[in-house]
Amino acid sequence: MKIETSERIKKLPPYLFVELDKAKRKAREDGKDIIDLGIGDPDIPTPNFIIDALAKAARNPKNHRYPLDQGLPEFRKAIAAWFKKRYGVTLDPESEILPLIGSKEGIAHMPLAFVNPGDAVLVPDPCYPPYKSGTYFAGAEPILMPLTEKNRFLPDLKSVNHAIIHKVRMMFINYPNNPTGAVCDKRFFKDVVDFAKKHNIIVCQDAAYSEMGYGPYKAPSIFEVEGAKDVAIEFHSLSKTFNMTGWRIGFACGNRELVEGLARIKSNIDSGVFFAIQWAGVEALANYDKHIRSVLKIYEERRNVLVDGLKALGWDVAKPNATFYVWTRVPPRFTSGTFSQALLEKCDIVATPGNGFGTNGEGYVRFALTVDKRRIKEAVERIKKQLG
Numbered sequence: 001m002k003i004e005t006s007e008r009i010k011k012l013p014p015y016l017f018v019e020l021d022k023a024k025r026k027a028r029e030d031g032k033d034i035i036d037l038g039i040g041d042p043d044i045p046t047p048n049f050i051i052d053a054l055a056k057a058a059r060n061p062k063n064h065r066y067p068l069d070q071g072l073p074e075f076r077k078a079i080a081a082w083f084k085k086r087y088g089v090t091l092d093p094e095s096e097i098l099p100l101i102g103s104k105e106g107i108a109h110m111p112l113a114f115v116n117p118g119d120a121v122l123v124p125d126p127c128y129p130p131y132k133s134g135t136y137f138a139g140a141e142p143i144l145m146p147l148t149e150k151n152r153f154l155p156d157l158k159s160v161n162h163a164i165i166h167k168v169r170m171m172f173i174n175y176p177n178n179p180t181g182a183v184c185d186k187r188f189f190k191d192v193v194d195f196a197k198k199h200n201i202i203v204c205q206d207a208a209y210s211e212m213g214y215g216p217y218k219a220p221s222i223f224e225v226e227g228a229k230d231v232a233i234e235f236h237s238l239s240k241t242f243n244m245t246g247w248r249i250g251f252a253c254g255n256r257e258l259v260e261g262l263a264r265i266k267s268n269i270d271s272g273v274f275f276a277i278q279w280a281g282v283e284a285l286a287n288y289d290k291h292i293r294s295v296l297k298i299y300e301e302r303r304n305v306l307v308d309g310l311k312a313l314g315w316d317v318a319k320p321n322a323t324f325y326v327w328t329r330v331p332p333r334f335t336s337g338t339f340s341q342a343l344l345e346k347c348d349i350v351a352t353p354g355n356g357f358g359t360n361g362e363g364y365v366r367f368a369l370t371v372d373k374r375r376i377k378e379a380v381e382r383i384k385k386q387l388g
């Protein structure tokens, strides 16, 4: 039998990191001392108080059953309480909050609930890949909104093509932003909400890095803007905030019809998050204030070591206000690809080429601050010696 993949798989954008992944694996096998600034996955372990909550809940047989489709009531209540305290926004735990098996899962499923074949979805470029793949899986076309330095990596809503706007059902935005580290203010969210209302577009705001803000910067929720609940759903994650990437826990919140539609897709595909993990999530959110400061301090120090180090080499690089990424132009003699290759071959450093996140990422590289500051210092030394 000849086995053929579906058209939707064929449509997926090529995975640009294949060659880099291969080279990285080979370098490791060759015994090279690799500094991996490639993946956005915290190196810091999950705090013990969260692990203890999981262990306790895992011993309770009540938690061994299928989790409820709409999630544990106590977890939804904990989310509502945290949201009120953190953003001053009231959410109804019954109808405006949905636990997710990591926010990626909800993001990728969202177009299936509200987008038809032939429709279009606005996605930023460069971007986190599931916005595009989720769109393709729903049979729709992504329409790119370029994120450029000139616009501080915010999409220019006025330049969205008017000839096709009637086809647009949904848009993705992501602030604080991966990969650019850019942030937005409430005024931008207000512009997005107005734009969405005018053109009947569902807004999906990815807030995975909402808690990774430095110094005085605190990211807003889109629901701090009046009227946002009419058009928007926001995706939150415990992954980055609590160093829980492997646990798979996040949530969607906002407009109840949007939450309900996503829940209907999910109830036919998965059966929710292991109850014990949701209990660990309750504990995590309840201790947010105590936990977050120490984590931010670590990333802020790392950010300063990398950015100050690169600046001392003459690079024009700015300190991001949020996220654990430093997004910067590659030196002029390189492309994203050749620079990442040179970093690996000459410096034993892994960094992500910007074009892997979309064509508008060409000319950039993304460094993830997911190794300790001593290793980041070492990375800067290597760049100085080999590529300076």
Ligand SMILES: *Cc1c(COP(=O)(O)O)cnc(C)c1O
Pocket: 040, 101, 102, 103, 104, 105, 128, 174, 178, 206, 208, 236, 237, 238, 239, 240, 245, 248, 249, 250
């Ligand atoms: C890490 C990340 C996520 C999702 O993380 P989950 O572990 O699935 O909750 C979502 N969006 C962006 C932009 C990310 O970088």
